[in-house]
Amino acid sequence: MTTPNIKLNSGHDMPIVGFGLWKVTNETCADQVYNAIKTGYRLFDGACDYGNETECGQGVARALKDGLCKRSDLFIVSKLWNSFHDQPNIEPICKKQLADWGVDYFDLFIVHFPIALQYVDPKDRYPPGWYNDASGKEVKRSNASIEETWRGMEGLVGKGLAKSIGISNFRGVLIMDLLRYAKIPPATLQIEHHPYLTQTGLVKYAQENGIAVTAYSSFGPHSFLEMDMKEAKDAPLLLDNPAITQIAEKHGKTPAQVLLRWATQRGVAVIPKSNNQGRLKQNLEVGGGWDLGKEEIEKIGGLDRGLRFNDPLHYGVNLPIYV
Secondary structure: OOOOEEEOOOOOEEEOEOEEOOOOOHHHHHHHHHHHHHHOOOEEEOOHHHOOHHHHHHHHHHHHHOOOOOHHHOEEEEEEOHHHOOHHHHHHHHHHHHHHHOOOOEOEEEEOOOOOEOOOOOOOOOOOOOOOOOOOOOOOEOOOOHHHHHHHHHHHHHOOOEOOEEEEOOOHHHHHHHHHHOOOOOOEEEEEOEOOEOOHHHHHHHHHOOOEEEEEOOOHHHHHHHHOOHHHHOOOOHHHOHHHHHHHHHHOOOHHHHHHHHHHOOOOEEOOOOOOHHHHHHHHHHHOOOOOOHHHHHHHHOOOOOOOOOOHHHHOOOOOOOO
């Protein structure tokens, strides 16, 4: 199955449907990546903070060895964690992450959050998480500015370590600021995006400025229930919402497919995951071949409640970046 691409402002093509690696366990990760490649996935969205990049690389290596694809067929994404924003730390940590994946370059390397924390040596703790000490009590900020961090990110492109660079969890005002001084503009913006949090203005601003948008947590609270997050437990499940289930029944699709198609039909890339072979194939089908009606898209968008789940404050980390 061929997945449609989005043309990035860097000149590279990015599949509009990928496989998200957040919360994929170390025990199953290599097999999940391998099976996803076998099913037809070519974009894999990883991060230092997910703690599974070595296993991701093992899955990729096995697929390459078995001839399922070539490295050039894959679009591998990773992210710069908060603890490495100081410019001297960016290239070394990127090289470590590349080594974990077993590849020479990332197709896309993203600033994970607009938050600079003090450096934690990977030899002491990796991934470092939000806290600067192992006790999980201290959150210490770094003085690195977004401009300093972005200069380091641009350096990765110059050295061939990343073909494209992007941002995640940035609000509009920070993007406006970044665009003032960026020599290489961000190719993508990755954000929490689902019918309970449509972020319509932000999506429109990014796309109008040539920045492709990728949605994570496309199923809303469902992604956060296993984390025992109160905000997620208090929210009604999107997959059970009558507006979604009725549209799904009409089109002969699953509620998950409707939620994903609602995004891709508006030019927003998605990165769902599944270890179920049937759902793996179903998720790939949301790149095109069937369409929601205009009224259906508007009805789904009308579910917006401004419900954000992936917020440092919900993890007990007092970094109010969305306030």
